[in-house]
Amino acid sequence: MQQPSTAASRNPNLVLGFLLVAYIFNFLDRQILGILAGPIIKDLQLTDAEFGAIAGLAFALLYSTLGVPLALLADRTSRSRVIAASLAVWSGFTALCGTATSFGQLFFYRLGVGVGEAGGVAPAYALIADYFPPERRARALAIFSLGIPLGLAGGTLIGAYLAAWIDWRAAFIAMGVAGLLLAPVMLIYVRDLPGSRSDASTSVPLSQTFAIIARKPTFWLMAFAASFSSLAGYGLALWTPTVLERSFGFGLIERGQFLASIFLIGGTAGVFAGGWLADRLGQGDRTWYAKLPAIAWLITAPTFVVGLLVPNPWVAWPLLLIPNALNILWLGPVTTAVQHLVPRPMRSTASASFLLINNLIGLGVGPTLIGALSELFKERFGTEALRYAAVSVVGFYLVAALLMFFAIRRLRADWVDDNGS
Numbered sequence: 001m002q003q004p005s006t007a008a009s010r011n012p013n014l015v016l017g018f019l020l021v022a023y024i025f026n027f028l029d030r031q032i033l034g035i036l037a038g039p040i041i042k043d044l045q046l047t048d049a050e051f052g053a054i055a056g057l058a059f060a061l062l063y064s065t066l067g068v069p070l071a072l073l074a075d076r077t078s079r080s081r082v083i084a085a086s087l088a089v090w091s092g093f094t095a096l097c098g099t100a101t102s103f104g105q106l107f108f109y110r111l112g113v114g115v116g117e118a119g120g121v122a123p124a125y126a127l128i129a130d131y132f133p134p135e136r137r138a139r140a141l142a143i144f145s146l147g148i149p150l151g152l153a154g155g156t157l158i159g160a161y162l163a164a165w166i167d168w169r170a171a172f173i174a175m176g177v178a179g180l181l182l183a184p185v186m187l188i189y190v191r192d193l194p195g196s197r198s199d200a201s202t203s204v205p206l207s208q209t210f211a212i213i214a215r216k217p218t219f220w221l222m223a224f225a226a227s228f229s230s231l232a233g234y235g236l237a238l239w240t241p242t243v244l245e246r247s248f249g250f251g252l253i254e255r256g257q258f259l260a261s262i263f264l265i266g267g268t269a270g271v272f273a274g275g276w277l278a279d280r281l282g283q284g285d286r287t288w289y290a291k292l293p294a295i296a297w298l299i300t301a302p303t304f305v306v307g308l309l310v311p312n313p314w315v316a317w318p319l320l321l322i323p324n325a326l327n328i329l330w331l332g333p334v335t336t337a338v339q340h341l342v343p344r345p346m347r348s349t350a351s352a353s354f355l356l357i358n359n360l361i362g363l364g365v366g367p368t369l370i371g372a373l374s375e376l377f378k379e380r381f382g383t384e385a386l387r388y389a390a391v392s393v394v395g396f397y398l399v400a401a402l403l404m405f406f407a408i409r410r411l412r413a414d415w416v417d418d419n420g421s
Contacts, residue, residue: 010191010193015191016131016143018186023121024147030155031237032171033097034238034241035156035163036172039252044102053368053371054110058111067359068349070118071349072206072352075345080123085183088180089115091180093115093116093176094113098173099169125141127192130192135279137336138279139275140275149263154260156256156259157257159171162174216414218410218414219414223357226362232327232396237263246384262317265321267324271332277292292330293333293334294405297404300326301398304320307320308320335354337411337415341415343416371389376389
């Protein structure tokens with residue numbers, strides 16, 4: 001393959017495009033598990049609690065804890081190479097998920113997917129911050145974050161069709177192989193900018209980065225706010241396909257189309273609006289990086305409750321579209337703010353520290369909690385147990401909003417410009 005020119009490999013929009021595609025695969029590989037919950041639970045004879053542990057705890061354990069050391073490695077070696085290698089690892093384990101024949105095997109393979117994805121996000125945040133100036137950074141990070149709704153929609157729809165046409169195993173294998181093919185292309189076209197890497201003389205000790213963020217209340221408030229939002233969001237994204245199956249009688253293709261349209265339209269609009277509004281409003285008043293998510297979460301909670309409880313699925317569609325737009329509006333504003341809580345050489349590590357908290361609580365607890373509550377509620381609610389388990393976690397959006405309102409007062413004082421001031 002011909003090597004790209006230096007100019008081409010340092011084109012911000014080209015780099016952002018490749019990072020977006022990799023992030024789409026990140027969420028394709030996560031969401032495919034949700035749409036295939038029914039066939040997997042039936043085939044492997046799992047309980048809701050066991051499936052929730054596979055989707056949440058198994059993935060989050062190593063995904064969260066390895067994020068910081070891999071981000072530190074990226075800051076000191078090459079962010080782009082760590083991202084490409086991570087893509088290859090998580091794609092390989094995604095393909096292996098299609099060969100699982102037991103709870104233990106699928107749990108182990110999901111641990112491997114988590115290991116790979118641990119190195120994909122924080123270095124990408126830092127790479128985008130290197131390539132884009134502050135006045136365009138929230139929009140760039142929001143475009144990157146479009147990988148979430150696009151991946152959720154794609155994983156839901158593609159997974160549903162592949163499972164219906166062949167079986168659930170083929171869906172995992174196809175997604176994994178596609179990611180493995182993308183990894184070497186990423187390695188060629190996505191490059192670090194000169195001077196973005198910490199060398200031996202300028203490298204920042206991990207303890208120094210931790211010491212800086214530990215003293216900043218904004219970091220902790222934003223991290224826990226995002227975490228409680230993610231607890232509800234990741235849990236609902238995983239289990240809503242099964243709610244549609246059990247409560248509305250939707251078939252595999254029907255629920256794939258229903259949710260893919262919500263994720264695509266609502267999620268894309270929410271992520272883009274968050275980045276655009278943060279860049280526009282945040283230049284004059286940095287507190288908008290916290291105000292926007294807080295307001296969005298206050299609206300998210302009641303609309304999710306009504307959307308999940310209405311008896312007619314086609315009335316539920318527009319009601320669920322609203323919270324699926326607003327619940328991820330925070331991505332552009334908050335990830336940008338986290339980049340500005342530390343000096344430039346510490347950005348990957350600071351982002352990974354943020355993601356460690358977010359994913360341990362969000363990914364680790366959300367899917368697992370809904371699965372456990374579903375088992376707990378079965379005696380009282382029967383086939384509707386999962387629906388009420390999903391509704392019960394929506395209140396965490398209100399907790400997230402409260403914490404983010406507290407962050408507003410401190411954001412200006414904790415902000416660090418690109419020049420270090």
